[in-house]
Amino acid sequence: NAGVTQTPKFQVLKTGQSMTLQCAQDMNHEYMSWYRQDPGMGLRLIHYSVGAGITDQGEVPNGYNVSRSTTEDFPLRLLSAAPSQTSVYFCASRVTSGSSGANVLTFGAGSRLTVL
Amino acid sequence: SQQGEEDPQALSIQEGENATMNCSYKTSINNLQWYRQNSGRGLVHLILIRSNEREKHSGRLRVTLDTSKKSSSLLITASRAADTASYFCATDARANNLFFGTGTRLTVIP
Numbered sequence: 001n002a003g004v005t006q007t008p009k010f011q012v013l014k015t016g017q018s019m020t021l022q023c024a025q026d027m028n029h030e031y032m033s034w035y036r037q038d039p040g041m042g043l044r045l046i047h048y049s050v051g052a053g054i055t056d057q058g059e060v061p062n063g064y065n066v067s068r069s070t071t072e073d074f075p076l077r078l079l080s081a082a083p084s085q086t087s088v089y090f091c092a093s094r095v096t097s098g099s100s101g102a103n104v105l106t107f108g109a110g111s112r113l114t115v116l
Numbered sequence: 117s118q119q120g121e122e123d124p125q126a127l128s129i130q131e132g133e134n135a136t137m138n139c140s141y142k143t144s145i146n147n148l149q150w151y152r153q154n155s156g157r158g159l160v161h162l163i164l165i166r167s168n169e170r171e172k173h174s175g176r177l178r179v180t181l182d183t184s185k186k187s188s189s190l191l192i193t194a195s196r197a198a199d200t201a202s203y204f205c206a207t208d209a210r211a212n213n214l215f216f217g218t219g220t221r222l223t224v225i226p
Binding site for chain 2: 004033035040041042043044045048058059090092103104105106107108109110
């Protein structure tokens with residue numbers, strides 16, 4: 001049971017380039033989300049999905065795009081990378097999309113992105 | 117905007133001592149959770165306390181919640197070098213999403 005798998009672990013981009021961070025989970029979790037972690041800022045929610053075909057914006061969605069065509073996968077796309085998007089990105093999932101009693105997240109190992 | 121703020125930002129203690137870190141949050145919650153992050157790794161869930169609970173224990177962890185003060189504390193007893201990590205509180209204020217604080221970096225000196 002792999003849990004939440006993120007690829008790549010490290011990536012360097014030039015300003016203006018595009019790329020996709022991949023996230024896959026094998027736990028049949030309905031809910032998936034993307035966070036970015038910056039020094040002194042904690043984790044901030046970028047986008048989330050409560051099921052296949054459904055996505056919504058979090059706190060800091062600008063510059064990022066997501067889709068959820070399957071339960072397992074939730075890719076994060078950077079359309080035109082900017083230095084301000086240099087960060088560590090975490091994908092996380094949980095069992096249910098609602099219910100306050102079951103929103104414990106399982107995190108991936110993270111993807112470190114540098115934009116030059 | 118951050119939902120939670122941890123205090124202190126950094127804490128350094130000797131092995132065997134207790135470590136206490138605090139979390140304050142802004143809005144009403146259903147539950148509050150604590151997570152640990154080892155350097156260069158993802159976050160791992162430690163413990164969840166519901167809004168109608170005041171204290172919860174799990175092994176060497178003790179969590180308290182004061183909803184009137186919108187605050188929580190995490191106590192790690194008899195700390196070990198392996199407890200060295202960053203600790204984050206998280207609350208489920210909006211749309212059942214989790215919002216994280218800025219974290220406390222704990223260093224346990226052997």
